[in-house]
Amino acid sequence: MEGNPGPGEVRPSALRRLLEASVTWVLARPRNAGYAVVVAALLLTVPFGGLAAAPEDEPEAVTAGTTVRAAPWELTLERAVWGPELGGDFLEQEGVQHVLVLGTLRSTAGTTLSASELGSSVRIRDLPGAADAFGTPLEDGLLPWDSLWTLEPATVSLRAVAPGLTYDVGLHLTTTEQTVPAEIQVELYSKTYRESSLEDTMLWTDERRTAVVTVPTRRSGPVYLSSWEVLP
């Protein structure tokens, strides 16, 4: 047939030429085959979103009093008390209100874990002016390393958490605001136990947001019996 091909004949012919050229190029050098594999792998990811950031799993919204499994912890947050002075070591400090988030804590790890390990598992949200025990603002709501207390005859700090024991705990922080909202959000993160990519040690890392607990707050004091008694 002479003359220009009809519209229906152009595409198959061009496709075939493209295919032949591609095959020749791939066969020309081993390194081209490598490039082809990489391009094919990238094309295969397109239906799954390609190089776009993977959407974060939506954390479970839970009510206060629910036990959340956020490895290596099982944490049940019940309520929070706040006030200028909460007894024990939480004495009055100028310009700050103490906040204690109360609940129970259990470690599911096989070894005793430092209290600082809890820091990267808990973030406090919706608490204006959130700060550590010394009034230093929290970094993105991250719980300070020295904020773990147990509620025993008096509040005493807990340096580490032994496996297999359930502790009554208070997570201590402060706020530079004069009042605390009726509810605060506490985000809990699960971690994975794996070998460090930098050195030959095992560590809990790869935080993944697991749950958001809504914790009711109440003002405590000015008279108190203990940190967890709320008196008028």
Added chain:
Amino acid sequence: MSVAAELATRWAGRAGTIAFVLVALALGRVVGDQVPSPIDSYARPHEVVASQGRPVQLRAATITVDGVTVSRSFQTSSSLYESPGIFVLADVTFTPTLEDSALGHVEIVDRQGRSFTVTRTGGNTCPLTAPGLPTRCSVVLELPPDALPGATLRLGTDGTDTAYQDLAVVDLGLDAQDAQLAADAEPLEPREPLLEEGG
């Protein structure tokens, strides 16, 4: 030979070489993973097993576990602690032999392999001590009642990383009955560090 056939032959040869190298690397990795690492064997702590009351000679210290008591609570000069489990107190006599040392590694391991270390301030009263000076002190750890039977105390001088350490391993001699005794026991009182007359 056509150009295409020549290209195919050259490609096949190089692909064969690449495949051989990849298979050799994979095989090497598999074999390497199966062979025990020499580092694991010589970095493993050297355990010196002893019973209570018998001195254990370690590289840098002599350690004696003088006695073990249990309770639900323990008292320091500043705080009273109550455990959701059981506090185990071990009285220790500790004598560095080479250099200034402290009891840097204090651990209880139970039959399930769980590891317990000090959780409370004041849970290790053994201070940094000069060589040749015996010091009497205590360590206090807390564990759940089901960890008591068969639990062993492991003591060393070089901190929490036990690689290359020598450790004194002492059977605590506790059983399920001790959990009952702990419930009614008075608060434990760790002994304040006391230097004994050198011997």
